[in-house]
Amino acid sequence: MNKLEKAEPNTxxxxxxxxxxxxxxxxxxxxxxREEKDAALRGAAASLRARVAVILEANELDVSAAKEAGxxxxxxxxxxxxxxxxxxxxxxxxxxxxxxxxxxxxxxxWRRPNKLKIERVRTxxxxxxxxxxxxxxxxxxxxxxCLKSGNAxxxxxxxxxxxxxxxxxxxxxxxxxxxxxxxxxxxxxxTTDRAAVGEMLRGLDGAIDVIVPRGGKSLxxxxxxxxxxxxxxxxxxxxxxxxxKGADLEDAVPVIINSxxxxxxxxxxxxxxxxxTNAPExxxxxxxxxxxxxGCEVRGDAAVQTVDVRVKPATEEDWGTEYLDxxxxxxxxxxxxEAIDHIATYGSNHTDCILTECYGTAALFLSxxxxxIVLHNASTQFADGGQFGMGAEIxxxxxxxxxxxxxxxxxxxxxxxxxxxxxxxxPE
Amino acid sequence: MNKLEKAEPNTxxxxxxxxxxxxxxxxxxxxxxREEKDAALRGAAASLRARVAVILEANELDVSAAKEAGxxxxxxxxxxxxxxxxxxxxxxxxxxxxxxxxxxxxxxxWRRPNKLKIERVRTxxxxxxxxxxxxxxxxxxxxxxCLKSGNAxxxxxxxxxxxxxxxxxxxxxxxxxxxxxxxxxxxxxxTTDRAAVGEMLRGLDGAIDVIVPRGGKSLxxxxxxxxxxxxxxxxxxxxxxxxxKGADLEDAVPVIINSxxxxxxxxxxxxxxxxxTNAPExxxxxxxxxxxxxGCEVRGDAAVQTVDVRVKPATEEDWGTEYLDxxxxxxxxxxxxEAIDHIATYGSNHTDCILTECYGTAALFLSxxxxxIVLHNASTQFADGGQFGMGAEIxxxxxxxxxxxxxxxxxxxxxxxxxxxxxxxxPE
Numbered sequence: 001m002n003k004l005e006k007a008e009p010n011t012x013x014x015x016x017x018x019x020x021x022x023x024x025x026x027x028x029x030x031x032x033x034r035e036e037k038d039a040a041l042r043g044a045a046a047s048l049r050a051r052v053a054v055i056l057e058a059n060e061l062d063v064s065a066a067k068e069a070g071x072x073x074x075x076x077x078x079x080x081x082x083x084x085x086x087x088x089x090x091x092x093x094x095x096x097x098x099x100x101x102x103x104x105x106x107x108x109x110w111r112r113p114n115k116l117k118i119e120r121v122r123t124x125x126x127x128x129x130x131x132x133x134x135x136x137x138x139x140x141x142x143x144x145x146c147l148k149s150g151n152a153x154x155x156x157x158x159x160x161x162x163x164x165x166x167x168x169x170x171x172x173x174x175x176x177x178x179x180x181x182x183x184x185x186x187x188x189x190x191t192t193d194r195a196a197v198g199e200m201l202r203g204l205d206g207a208i209d210v211i212v213p214r215g216g217k218s219l220x221x222x223x224x225x226x227x228x229x230x231x232x233x234x235x236x237x238x239x240x241x242x243x244x245k246g247a248d249l250e251d252a253v254p255v256i257i258n259s260x261x262x263x264x265x266x267x268x269x270x271x272x273x274x275x276x277t278n279a280p281e282x283x284x285x286x287x288x289x290x291x292x293x294x295g296c297e298v299r300g301d302a303a304v305q306t307v308d309v310r311v312k313p314a315t316e317e318d319w320g321t322e323y324l325d326x327x328x329x330x331x332x333x334x335x336x337x338e339a340i341d342h343i344a345t346y347g348s349n350h351t352d353c354i355l356t357e358c359y360g361t362a363a364l365f366l367s368x369x370x371x372x373i374v375l376h377n378a379s380t381q382f383a384d385g386g387q388f389g390m391g392a393e394i395x396x397x398x399x400x401x402x403x404x405x406x407x408x409x410x411x412x413x414x415x416x417x418x419x420x421x422x423x424x425x426x427p428e
Numbered sequence: 429m430n431k432l433e434k435a436e437p438n439t440x441x442x443x444x445x446x447x448x449x450x451x452x453x454x455x456x457x458x459x460x461x462r463e464e465k466d467a468a469l470r471g472a473a474a475s476l477r478a479r480v481a482v483i484l485e486a487n488e489l490d491v492s493a494a495k496e497a498g499x500x501x502x503x504x505x506x507x508x509x510x511x512x513x514x515x516x517x518x519x520x521x522x523x524x525x526x527x528x529x530x531x532x533x534x535x536x537x538w539r540r541p542n543k544l545k546i547e548r549v550r551t552x553x554x555x556x557x558x559x560x561x562x563x564x565x566x567x568x569x570x571x572x573x574c575l576k577s578g579n580a581x582x583x584x585x586x587x588x589x590x591x592x593x594x595x596x597x598x599x600x601x602x603x604x605x606x607x608x609x610x611x612x613x614x615x616x617x618x619t620t621d622r623a624a625v626g627e628m629l630r631g632l633d634g635a636i637d638v639i640v641p642r643g644g645k646s647l648x649x650x651x652x653x654x655x656x657x658x659x660x661x662x663x664x665x666x667x668x669x670x671x672x673k674g675a676d677l678e679d680a681v682p683v684i685i686n687s688x689x690x691x692x693x694x695x696x697x698x699x700x701x702x703x704x705t706n707a708p709e710x711x712x713x714x715x716x717x718x719x720x721x722x723g724c725e726v727r728g729d730a731a732v733q734t735v736d737v738r739v740k741p742a743t744e745e746d747w748g749t750e751y752l753d754x755x756x757x758x759x760x761x762x763x764x765x766e767a768i769d770h771i772a773t774y775g776s777n778h779t780d781c782i783l784t785e786c787y788g789t790a791a792l793f794l795s796x797x798x799x800x801i802v803l804h805n806a807s808t809q810f811a812d813g814g815q816f817g818m819g820a821e822i823x824x825x826x827x828x829x830x831x832x833x834x835x836x837x838x839x840x841x842x843x844x845x846x847x848x849x850x851x852x853x854x855p856e
Contacts, residue, residue: 027772031796104795112817116806123798125828209828230658230829251851258853295790344455366846367532368459371550378544378849387854388845389540400553400637400842401658414828416815420795421806423679425686426815 017155019204021184026152028182029281030124034101036179041097041144043175043381045090048140051171052086058167059136059245066160078135079161087169094390096144099391102410103150117420122413124150125209129200130394131223132214134158140169142214143186143392147172149412152185154208156200158215159192166190182193203229212394212407217322232373232407234398236322237267237350239380242339243287245279246358251377252283253290255355258379261294265324267396268351268373268383272337273321273330275304288330297327304330308363319346336361340368347371349398351383372398372405436560439623443463446582447632449612450555454580456610458552464607471603473518476568479599486595487564492587494562507561507589517568517596517830518680520820524572527819530838531578539558545848550841552578553637557628558822559651560642562586567596571614573822575600577840581614582636584628586643587620594618614712622644631657640822640835645750660835662826664750664798665695665778667808670767671715674786679805680711681718683783689722693752695824696801696811698780699749702767703732716758725755725758735771747774764789768796775799777826779811787832800826800833 003422029037048055059081066076102122109119117296128151130142137158146153157165169188176183189196200208201223208232213223220233241259243252259270273291275284288307298304299314311330318329321341333339336354343352352374354365362376374385385393385406403411457465476483476672487509511643530550537547556579558570567585574581585593597616604611617624628636629651641651648661671680671685674780687698701719703712716735719726726732726744746757747770761767764782771780781803782793790804801811813821816850821834831839 027798029797085585110817112815116810118816123828248851254853255851262854262856296628370455370458371844372846373845375847376849378852379848379854381854382544382847382849382852384854387540387544388546389538400551404618404842405845414832415802416799419801419803419806419810421810423676423683424806424810425682426690426809426812428690 006366011191011193012199014191015189015196015199015204018187018189019127019207021168022152022154022187022204023181023207025184026124026126026391029147029150029152029185030103032150032181036181037101037147038097040172040175040179040181040185041093041147042180043178044144044171045093045097045175045346047171047174048086048090048093048168051167052083052412054279055086055167056081056083058163061163062134062161071160075134079164081136083167085137089137089152091145091316092141096148096392096409099148099409101148102413107415114424115422116424119418119420120415122410123416125412125414127152127154127208128412129154129156129204129208129211129229130214131156131197131200131211131219132158133216133219134161135214136161136164136168138214139165139188142212142394143169143172145184145392151408151412154187154189154191154200154204159194162192169220189217198226201229211333214395230401232395232397232399232403232411234267234348234350234396236255236348237269237320237383237396238272238320238348239268239270239350239354239383240274240339240343240347241270241274241380242274242278242284242333242336242343242352242354243276244336244354244356244358244361245276245283246356246361247279247283248357249283249286252355253286255353255377255379256287257290257294259353259381260328262293262379262381264326266381268381270380271322271328272346273328274333274342275330276336276339277332277334284332291328295326298330299327300330301332310383313362322348336365340365343369343371350396351375351380353378353380372396380407433453439619439621440627442619443624443632446615446617447555447635450582450632451635453610453612454552454554457575457578457613458531460578460609464609465529465575465578466525466605467787468600468607468609468613469521469575471602471606472599473521473525473570473749475599475602476514476518478520479595480511480671480675483514483592483595484509484511486591489591490562490589499588502560502625507592508750509564509592513565517565520569521572523577524820524837525575525838529576530841535843543850544852547846547848548843550838551844553840555580555582555636555843556840557582557584557632557636557639557657558701559584559625559639559647560586560640561626561644562589563642564589564592564596566642567616568591570822571597571600571639571822573820573837573840574615575674579840580615582615582617582628582632584617584625590620604806621680626654629655629657633635642823658829660823660825660827660831660839662695662776662778662824665697665811665824666700666709666748666774666776667696667698667778667811668700668702668751668767668771668780669698669808670702670761670764670771670780670782671704671707671711672764672782672784672786673704673711674784674789675707675711676785677711677714680783681714683781683805684715685718685722685805687781687809688719688724688756689754690807690809692754694809696809697752698781698808699750699756700774700852701756702761703758704764704767705731705760705762712760719756719825725757727755728758729760731760750776764793768793771797771799778824779803779808781806781808800824
């Protein structure tokens, strides 16, 4: 299994070869029917179940190395596989196989006065490069989403999950082979050489159409900085909840608590609470005390600090910080306009929420806040492809090109125009 | 008028300032209603009509300089304005003002089981950089399409059309001012310093969201090579017509002639004719003779050369050449599969056509040819936003990200998700 690692082949040549194989596989996948793709996914799921012991053995190599290297417990936990986690991956592949096939779907069709019939039809993007941290399950998720959407994938996981990723990847090969699809449809970069990432960011001689980074800010930042091909990503999720004077406190407080505390480590978790200075007095106090009582550290401006001694002072830096922890910054703003301005200055165009019963104010917020997802009276933690009904997502994008918000199988497609005529020529 | 040119300001500072102004204008434009945008467009059209004499005077400076510099007649013709051409520009602005406003349009909406209502709504992209050759009319077209779609634009025309472009741009300023929109919504780079283009390609410190190059292969090639922001473009249009054995000759020949000869200089003009070796004998001869008799040079493979002494031999280079002239390359292929392979090898993913009455063969071609536009029994010269019913286009894109095919006002937009709830929180 370690032959390639030991041999240390010329990484540039290796990656160029991977790119060419991916391109060839993409051409085949583009014309695969949904039965073939779904059979490969179900085959991979069956293979995961059949190989639990082998996968756990490979995973143990990674886990013990990580422990020896003194990696933090949270890191080791994300790396660790169990029979339950492998079953969850298999079930995930089956769920993705059950999604509608986006490829070939007619997005729009119309007829011209000269009787030409024009149809806009979804096609795969081509080859997707996925660069991720040492989380074995991403190998399964990302490979499956790309395959379902008819795209070949080149997966490069964190080096500390290398053995686990290889064992999982072997299941894709089995599934693809059984479905008579090219094994290169899902490739795992077979080296831990970091130069391989640089090659992917340069696009493997035009073979890679888009890069999806999955991981923390340093990984995504490097990819966004260096990639010479399009990237679907978000650097951070500095999500705001704005508590308007028109909010219904009974509905609003649970949404604030859920936005911040349901899970603090996800990108849709709220990081800043903005409170309307014009709100009835009880609003501020109720919101802040509920957060504090829920175990959340609150860093407030001067006005917020007056509410409770437990509130710590916020610094300028706090307004631009993604805590990913049970900490929230809180600030008074003079109505929705100032809330919108604050979000424009400090936000990350990810997900922002307004709490109000005043629909005019909500409309203003929803239209002016320039984020991929804007919510009215609902938790920011709904920022998720599954919660949107997309089935599964490969990530959330905050760019404005092509994909924005949750990136599911539809967002991993392009389209073409099919024009049907009966001998029409274009007049002068 | 020439003060800025003479002063040669620090171009980097100038461009950075243009970027910041564009960003600010984009924020205002994003919330402009269609009345405001349309009023600005109609105002610019009125201004064009009112300033015909001034525009012609400015144009004369460019035209006489081009003549002095010994520029070819075709170049001077594209540069030259007349009262009719100015009227056509004004009418073009009015036509764009009459298009539906894409911004705010609901692209999809659905309700989740938890009653969340999710809506996908079109938003502007932001700031669009347009880099074009010395064609004064592009200043009007491109500025208008960006404005209609709610985007601020930074226009950089060829230096030899500088005076004309400035005179046209002054009309946008008048229209925008009268509509109470920021004049920086449509900016023309006020220097002919080539370094300004480099600054735009680097994105003006993140201010530019997308670059649209309009011009020949060398301009587009440089932009695609050097741009650090997304580009909507096509490098070339090597468009194919495949004459299948199942074609109806009477319908097919006029389509071949129109595809090649209606206008030879546009990107949708056919450059290669592929003829099925299994077609009845008359097919090849009829097609080739019609082209020759129409005044087209034919460069054929050995089999095509046997048809007529006027056919010249094709070299390997011909299959990858965009002539943009009354020249076509012609080759025999063994059925639709070989035609698809030829197009995959030599094509440019722009526009390709199959001529056949066999719908099964057509379906194969339409699905497998990986081009932005694939046609069945219709001329490749329909590859045009206006012909598609999009109203107007800023260009045709062959990339697979975001926009593909004709780029009209809809393709110059992004979208956001608006989620409406009534206090929903996400369960664990």
